């Protein structure tokens with residue numbers, strides 16, 4: 001899974017989808033995760049870097065991560081890797 | 083390096099030009115302390131969920147209500163409506179501030195006596211007073227507010243039996259322009275029932291008519307309805323004055339002033355639209371002062387204000403149990419506060435705020451209680467920050483009716499604490515345990531044993 005190539009993401013958490021004209025806002029940890037996904041990081045690598053930086057645990061993050069990715073799928077912001 | 087506070091990642095679609103019905107007021111300003119005491123500490127010490135009452139807010143609210151009336155009318159007496167919250171500590175705060183007791187059952191009457199309220203400062207309302215309730219109240223010189231003719235005749239026969247002259251009043255119901263009209267309690271003004279009952283009492287040598295009572299409804303958002311009620315009670319008072327050359331000692335306008343809560347379906351928050359004590363006082367005292375009641379014999383104005391005096395002093399603290407995503411994509415948060423202990427969630431969109439600091443990111447959330455029941459919804463839609471399991475929330479304006487109408491259902495009822503004027507917390511009602519419930523049960527012999 002990756003974020004669609006044409007999606008624009010600003011550091012302040014503003015997302016624009018030029019093909020639909022829709023825009024979204026993301027919180028800072030969401031921005032970090034999207035950037036890691038864009039860099040081609042896998043879920044476990046993303047988890048590792050989040051757990052290093054924030055006070056949370058494996059299970060909590062994993063649940064929140066899947067929820068976040070699901071919502072991005074729902075908004076058509078992701079694509080399946082070829 | 084210290085790790086940063088975690089917040090779950092969220093993404094929200096931005097809708098331009100579409101104001102959100104619920105977005106008018108964001109409720110995520112955290113409430114970390116109540117009267118200087120940390121919410122976290124309260125939960126640590128007493129558990130979650132937890133009811134917390136602020137003695138300071140109770141006293142200050144009563145003082146401001148009193149001030150609104152006493153600056154406009156010379157004789158004012160508040161009577162604490164026991165059913166609103168009859169925890170003894172709560173009643174005693176109001177009694178210390180000078181309030182009498184207003185009760186509507188034998189149980190509440192006994193509570194007032196146990197709190198050492200003198201019998202002649204207890205107002206006994208309600209449609210169901212048993213003969214033994216009436217005997218006790220008459221012997222104690224309490225004020226008996228008669229609801230129907232059967233009660234009037236019972237009072238007369240008990241008066242004869244005890245050879246006492248009870249001090250009575252009648253409850254009057256009337257059209258005040260409010261729908262629905264409460265006509266099930268008392269005697270109707272418009273159709274002459276009230277005047278008829280007044281004459282029966284005035285002509286009976288066994289009763290002393292001391293006042294008139296009305297309670298036109300609850301959570302009234304119109305001050306004008308009270309102007310109408312006071313006008314009609316004043317009219318009856320003047321008629322008694324004319325016909326019998328007799329002066330009533332008091333007019334009791336009941337309770338019903340709206341608190342700062344927001345009624346379900348209301349577009350604007352209650353804190354913005356509820357009339358103030360000054361508005362209600364102006365309406366009531368205006369009607370009395372401008373009436374033809376003899377100014378040398380102005381009756382005492384009694385008020386049985388309930389919810390408006392205590393709603394704001396009550397908080398319900400709870401903790402997040404879990405977060406979920408519903409099939410529609412909507413966020414759901416489960417907290418440990420259910421409708422069983424928060425009866426008023428059926429009437430109000432209770433204000434709910436987090437008890438710790440968050441970033442400004444929020445989500446529209448439905449808040450569920452912990453019961454395995456579909457009705458257990460605390461808020462249908464509230465804009466909340468990204469709460470994690472274990473985070474704490476504060477539900478506001480829960481002082482009225484919850485600590486009396488709560489149900490022992492599925493879970494046990496929690497502790498209630500009061501924070502005193504010095505910021506010290508006291509348990510005023512302990513939490514229930516299994517045995518507080520089962521001690522009332524009995525198992526027939528043949529059901530004592532089973533094998534599985």
Ligand SMILES: Cc1ncc(COP(=O)(O)O)c(C=O)c1O
Pocket residue numbers: 163166184207297299300301336337338339386387388389390482
């Ligand atoms: C007779 C009477 N007085 C006073 C009250 C207190 O009303 P509120 O809490 O609306 O002020 C009630 C409540 O229903 C009542 O029935």
